[in-house]
Amino acid sequence: NSVFSHIVRAPEDPILGVTIAYNKDSSPMKLNLGVGAYRTEEGKPLVLNVVRQAEQLLVNDRSRVKEYLSITGLADFNKLSAKLILGADSPAIQENRVTTVQCLSGTGSLRVGADFLARHYHQRTIYIPQPTWGNHPKIFTLAGLSVKSYRYYDPATRGLNFQGLLEDLGSAPSGAIVLLHACAHNPTGVDPTIDQWEQIRRLMRSRGLLPFFDSAYQGFASGSLDTDAQSVRMFVADGGEVLVAQSYAKNMGLYGERVGALSIVCRNADVASRVESQLKLVIRPMYSNPPIHGASIVATILKDRNMYHEWTLELKAMADRIIRMRQQLFDALRARGTPGDWSHIIKQIGMFTFTGLNSEQVAFMTKEYHIYMTSDGRISMAGLSSRTVPHLADAIHAAVA
């Protein structure tokens, strides 16, 4: 018999498993509000026009070959990615203090950063927000870090538990790593204000805590690439060291191309170059070198002024549609007189609404209304359209009434 006969069946992923359940449902009224992937008003995935343009240029360029990239990836892409998150005028970039490696989207960037820290950083404890993206604890644990939580979300106000956050980070061991969502916190949609970010930065720097930013939604939260990078830029501006993982899955619609980057901002250029040499030793035995196509699309767009501008317009349009969905859902619940205060739907930011519905209510909505969402009550607003808002509002109304 099989040498693997002892293996037990693993559960489906709490987020990606929702899509599997959705696909199995034959109901015409089914609605997938699980995975954070943008859908148009027609409910279809979107390939940005500017991405199609870039791909056409790449296909037409007969000089392009399919050679291996270097371990650190496409050099143009790395430079342009650092500029995008840190700012075109970033002193850290001018002083050559930033090392950037192309990784497999946001997840890969987080994993490479985690493995690097587990191998080279003296403090192996990382504090992640409570709640956070479900994959975070798994990535950091598997990398060999010890994962702890800091209070972040306040169910009572459905807002930020700022006092709890400050207390927990204030009592973390000095030097501990702290994972921060750059913007559009997943799953809560609750972000610190700029003033609160400044207090977090001061506290972290005074305690020698190491910031590791996860930037998966730059431009998607507010519609502005610069606004959504402010938290990261505040930390870099103080001259301190920062890690930041970037994903182009959502803001450029490159989900399946797996395009991302890890940047480590260091004290000086010499450290940055030694850090890069060690990052290569993490990457080589993991996947050797990254895929060429997606990074070429991003580099083509970011290096061309017109395409970059076109991208910002399409990105804003996606962000605006999500904001419209928030307003429509809020209005629909108010029109139904649905019990409870639903203002968090329009206060929260980014792709998700953290509804506050519990797992029983979610199960009811799936069973009776074929609404697919994560059991923690998170819904992807990107999965909604004007046509389907009433159906969701009916389901929520029935679930809480």
Ligand SMILES: Cc1[nH+]cc(COP(=O)(O)O)c(CN[C@@H](CCC(=O)O)C(=O)O)c1O
């Ligand atoms: C905060 C965060 N960080 C990193 C990622 C990784 O994305 P990628 O660049 O594809 O590796 C995601 C995607 N999370 C949404 C997509 C599905 C998934 O869980 O993955 C989600 O939460 O629905 C995040 O929400």
